[in-house]
Amino acid sequence: MRTLPDMPPGVHTVAVAVADGILHFELALAYELFSSPPPSAAGSWYEPVICGAGPVRADGRFLLEPDAGLDRLPEADTVIVPGWAEPDDDPPPALVAAVRAAHEAGARVASLCTGAFVLAAAGLLDGRRATTHWAHTEALAARHPDVEVDPDVLYVDNGSVLTSAGKAAALDLCLHLVRRDHGSAVANAAARRLVVAPHRPGGQAQFVAAPVPERGDHPLSDLLAWVSGRLDHPLTVEDLARRANMSSRHLGRHFRAMTGTTPLQWLLTQRIRRAQELLETGDESVDAIAAATGMGTAATLRRHFNRTVGVPPDAYRRTFRSGRTDAGL
Template sequence: MDPHRVAVPVLDGMPLFEIGVVGEVFGMPRPDLLRRPYAVQVCTVGREPVRTQGARITITADAGLDQVRRADTVVVPALPSYDAKVPAELVDALREASRHGARVAAICTGAFALATAGLLDGRRATTHWMHAAALADRFPAVEVDPGVLYVVDGSVSTSAGTAAGLDLCLELVRHDHGTAVAAEVARRLVVPPHRQGGQAQYVSTPLPDTSSSALAPLLDWARSRLDQALTLRLLAREADVTTRTLTRRFTAELGMPPLQWLTSERVRRAQQLLEDTDLSVEEIARRCGLGTGANLRVHFVRQAGVTPSAYRAAFFAAPDVGPHRSNHLQVSQPPLG
């Protein structure tokens, strides 16, 4: 049986990891698993060697963009930068590959290449959360979803940053060979076959600098009392303003009303406690002022995209037990099926 041809177009300055992910998932021989093997071909514009970002490793490819045009699957790694110019030759090759029925995918900012080629018009897509707004702004015909790890929209797929490219590649294997095979490939890579949640759990959302704001004393006061019953009326009384005035100031300076800010702060505190302590979800909910574990879960999923338990599993830092603390990570093997 002819192999499934996977083309990986690379440009000078692309990150090495995103290129390597494609080779690791599709390029390793797995005759005991795959009904139809993959054949990965790295392709360059003009067949000139390229230097990767960071490690500055030189990649010499034996194929040009003609192989992109003839591929069964094309995976575009992250671009050198989200605003990098996409060569016209690559744009043409991507369009032709799509016209001929190829499955086209992008990792991280590779989505900008697909969007430049018009392949995301009218489709749902994603990219790294840091650049999702830029993608939506530059390509208004694309429905950008910044909260997910990857999107498969028909024959066109996109993923969030870096490791999410691995999630997407495993999803493509699942589509080709089934869930059991994808789970076994994940097992051999020592990664989960499917991660819970989306990018929201990884997004760093810095608070506005309010140190010089008239709200600063009130914010500090409220943060020190998150475990207490704080109402809009109580916040307004502490600030010595009307509830209407307080709401107007919060919206102008923080972009949200007071009680929404308060809930956001309580979820942030819950994240910290989930990372740093082994307190139960019920106890964390009480300490954050969210009352019950069920209430915490509702707000936590809404803000972080995963349940508190899933967040703890991903981010919990075990306490240091002394100078001989082990740095090994225990990995449970994912089940087949």
């Protein structure tokens, strides 16, 4: 890992790039998540550094003194670009140039909400799929026709370049980065500390799950919590409909409206997520994990896991544990 001056060696530095007009909500949530490791995080965590050309005003109200200059962005491991208050205006050239230089130096660059306009101005989204707040997707597509703008997702992971939709989706993306670096169990612990619902990682399939609402916030809240505690059981749509006291058709409409998918697809993604956690944290055989996640057989688990995550369960376990060893986690 590269290290910013005055940073302990081996620390993953997260540079939050700021300039006048930055949105304080996205800035605050990124700093909070990356500065506060959950108790289950073993070894090193992140070291956030706010980088700007000088004192900046967030939302035009809050005066912020950066920790370092924009010239330090290329030394970071990850660069976060928070939301931009005036996406109709061109972002500051110094910010755009610094973000481009950071990416060219090998940094992972992620935008939150309208921060996508900064990445687009830097040319990082050309030929790539990207997203931003739904109210600004048309403007992003019009101003940057080489960008494939997707208005219907929470976030998009292109490997070294990531973009998110607005507000809560920005937190989804930050948690996704934690999942990539530390695994599902640690990301879920970070989500619990923040009292938000955990989300599935995108993985190689770049799959984005819709959030699970808090209990009582939606007619399906209690049902989803009930299902999540019974993933080792063979559950059908009829079982879920009976538990929710709905017809199967009515249940399907509620699921589509809330999660953007069908009951069976949502159930499958929860089983895969649980399998990932077990592979990361335990030594159970694939057969045992298949039983614990309600997949029945190892063959069934391998088929669905490979299709969703992009690698077989055994390879996922080896790669994940190797990555943790190499990083000293």
